[in-house]
């Protein structure tokens with residue numbers, strides 16, 4: 001086990017804002033990037049929180065990530081949009097793309113939005129949440145251009161990324177459904193977190209480079225790389241392929257089609273479908289049937305080993321309440337990597353520690 005810093009959200013926010021200024025970002029970008037990453041930590045997804053900053057800093061140094069970039073509209077026919085993220089921070093271009101898509105769905109009843117060339121869009125659920133907060137259903141198919149790390153069903157090496165999929169469904173008078181996951185058994189960042197904490201992975205997550213089953217997170221994080229398995233056997237693998245074809249080939253014009261190049265960038269292509277439920281359904285009927293179904297499902301008696309039945313989005317709300325009250329735990333290895341990122345960005349690591357209240 002390694003030491004852990006427990007940092008409350010506001011000092012962490014001040015500290016990370018200072019670090020993000022090192023990219024040369026304007027204050028809007030500083031706020032969008034920081035808040036998005038910290039929200040991932042708050043909702044229990046340390047794999048997609050501030051621990052991404054070392055990777056972002058390496059990508060920025062290489063020119064794979066561009067600060068202060070904004071979306072460019074390549075095609076606009078009203079309810080169909082094709083956008084280029086111009087390798088900008090996903091937290092910024094994702095926000096801009098979703099704002100535009102939601103505006104069009106409000107006007108036309110639905111919008112299909114293709115976003116390519118975005119640097120890491122981070123938690124895809126954040127984009128579903130943005131739509132849900134304004135009363136829209138949102139569906140996302142995403143591919144990842146980085147090292148191919150996920151093995152096809154039956155395959156012995158990595159051929160594509162952890163291709164996430166997300167759906168957000170707002171339901172009046174109830175918490176929304178927010179389903180958001182990597183199509184690999186674990187997100188790659190979860191291997192990074194386990195590796196940094198010197199913990200094993202559960203069986204069935206990764207294979208080593210000979211294709212043998214392993215519990216070593218290094219198989220998915222450091223060379224020589226093995227691969228992560230797709231979740232749910234051939235079914236999750238099939239969904240991953242759909243994400244690559246829709247998020248990658250159709251939206252971004254970029255797919256995983258060869259071995260790793262060694263570049264540190266992480267690009268995402270995302271096909272988003274936004275629907276105004278009021279435009280397609282009788283709102284009263286939709287809400288009544290959705291509530292009746294979810295109440296029925298949640299009332300299933302918990303079986304041995306479970307405290308209750310949860311619905312997608314519920315664990316994140318529970319994590320958020322806990323971490324807002326107690327603080328966000330960051331293991332010392334991950335924090336040291338963040339301090340190294342600060343140095344890379346010419347930001348004083350001592351200031352990052354001071355603002356976060358970390359004494360080293």
Ligand SMILES: NC(=O)c1ccc[n+]([C@@H]2O[C@H](COP(=O)([O-])OP(=O)(O)OC[C@H]3O[C@@H](n4cnc5c(N)ncnc54)[C@H](O)[C@@H]3O)[C@@H](O)[C@H]2O)c1
Nearest residue numbers: 121122123124162164178179180181182187310311312313
């Ligand atoms: N941008 C990228 O390139 C990229 C790539 C991969 C993953 N990601 C992100 O990584 C994050 C983590 O992905 P993951 O695969 O580790 O997620 P995960 O395995 O933790 O699954 C999360 C989903 O499952 C639901 N869930 C969890 N426990 C549940 C329970 N007991 N009952 C009902 N529902 C439950 C959650 O509400 C959530 O919708 C996601 O936000 C994803 O978008 C991003």
